[in-house]
Amino acid sequence: MLKILGxxxxxxxxxxxxxxDELGIAFEREDxxxxxxxxxxxxxxxxxxxGLIPAVIDDGVVLRESNSIVRYLATRHGPDEIYPKDxxxxxxxxxxxxxxxYETSISLRGAFLGGMLHEPPWNNPWFIEQxxxxxxxxVGQLDEHLDRGGPYMCGDTFTVADIPVGLVVNxxxxxxxxxxxxxxxxxxxxxxxxxxxxxxxxxxxxxLILFFSPSSxxxxxxxxxxxxx
Numbered sequence: 001m002l003k004i005l006g007x008x009x010x011x012x013x014x015x016x017x018x019x020x021d022e023l024g025i026a027f028e029r030e031d032x033x034x035x036x037x038x039x040x041x042x043x044x045x046x047x048x049x050x051g052l053i054p055a056v057i058d059d060g061v062v063l064r065e066s067n068s069i070v071r072y073l074a075t076r077h078g079p080d081e082i083y084p085k086d087x088x089x090x091x092x093x094x095x096x097x098x099x100x101x102y103e104t105s106i107s108l109r110g111a112f113l114g115g116m117l118h119e120p121p122w123n124n125p126w127f128i129e130q131x132x133x134x135x136x137x138x139v140g141q142l143d144e145h146l147d148r149g150g151p152y153m154c155g156d157t158f159t160v161a162d163i164p165v166g167l168v169v170n171x172x173x174x175x176x177x178x179x180x181x182x183x184x185x186x187x188x189x190x191x192x193x194x195x196x197x198x199x200x201x202x203x204x205x206x207x208l209i210l211f212f213s214p215s216s217x218x219x220x221x222x223x224x225x226x227x228x229x
Contacts, residue, residue: 003028005032070163108135112175
């Protein structure tokens with residue numbers, strides 16, 4: 001059985017939880033990271049020498065980096081639609097995964113880690129302001145993209161691109177600064193709700209409601225995990 005190492009309230013661990021739920025992959029999870037077992041221990045570093053979560057162990061295969069894990073699980077367990085084999089379609093999916101992982105991670109360090117969690121060194125007032133400005137710009141770009149070609153990041157079909165982007169949108173709605181009017185960007189919240197399932201009959205699965213609703217809670221995620229197991 002797949003083993004996931006990382007706390008369930010981690011942005012990057014939730015990517016792995018999402019793909020597991022989408023594809024019905026059974027897993028076990030251990031709490032590592034902030035507030036739990038430290039990733040600086042020899043035990044964890046033997047598994048992931050980089051010392052970051054998530055890490056997974058799958059039939060003796062050890063992997064790190066959340067997007068790589070998502071792609072691996074989608075390739076191993078998912079249909080072609082969720083992670084296409086066609087090189088052009090695959091590149092379109094991966095460019096949005098990379099955008100969420102690199103572009104928005106920088107701005108969210110200021111807007112979220114600095115502005116909301118007050119974590120040094122990200123809590124510098126200038127850095128917080130820059131992060132807020134940049135994430136506002138990025139969410140605007142995302143909104144325009146969905147307006148032109150949605151409902152999902154790569155058109156009419158849910159793909160692994162929707163997983164990291166959906167988490168970015170969820171975090172945007174949790175930020176506590178005065179954001180621009182949400183008349184258009186409310187569609188982004190609907191986008192995360194639409195991305196809860198690959199087909200309509202699964203649209204009300206509690207696991208993804210807990211993962212991506214702005215009122216998410218660790219307790220709810222644990223309940224979802226019991227159901228997945």
